[in-house]
Amino acid sequence: MRAQALVNLASGGAVDGQGDGPPMLPSPSSRPPLQQFSVRGVIDAVLHGPRGEANGVILTDGAIIYFRPDLVGVPLAPGQPFAAVGIGTRAAAGLAIEAISADPEQH
Structure with a gap:
């Protein structure tokens, strides 16, 4: 497993995955707060992990x-x-969440 960053959901503190030097992520006060979101849309792209497994999607609305x-x-x-x-943030760049439940609708 390779982490890009570790985030403490309770405190908002984070460190990047580089392991050398000070954390490169914005301070908790400059990041939007984590919230629960429900999202529904159409898949534009499927994201894959290092072993080729699907581990995310980008919807046509950019989420x-x-x-x-x-x-x-x-x-x-x-x-x-x-x-x-899932839990995530909505900022100027759009919505990003880590899903806690997902439903790929089959048609």
Whole structure:
């Protein structure tokens, strides 16, 4: 497992995954607060981990949803409807969440 960053959800503190030097992430006060979001849309792109496993999607509206590979359990493809509930942020760049439940809708 390789972490890009570690974030303490309770305190908002974070460190980057480089391991050398001071943390490079913004201070907790400059980041938007983590909130629970529910999102539904159509998959524009499927994201993959280092072993080729699907571990996220980008929806056509730009929302980014990351998830554990075992959370979905079915093949994903662009054009497929997708819904999720998760914890994340909405900022100027858009919505990004870590899903705690996901529902790739099969048609």
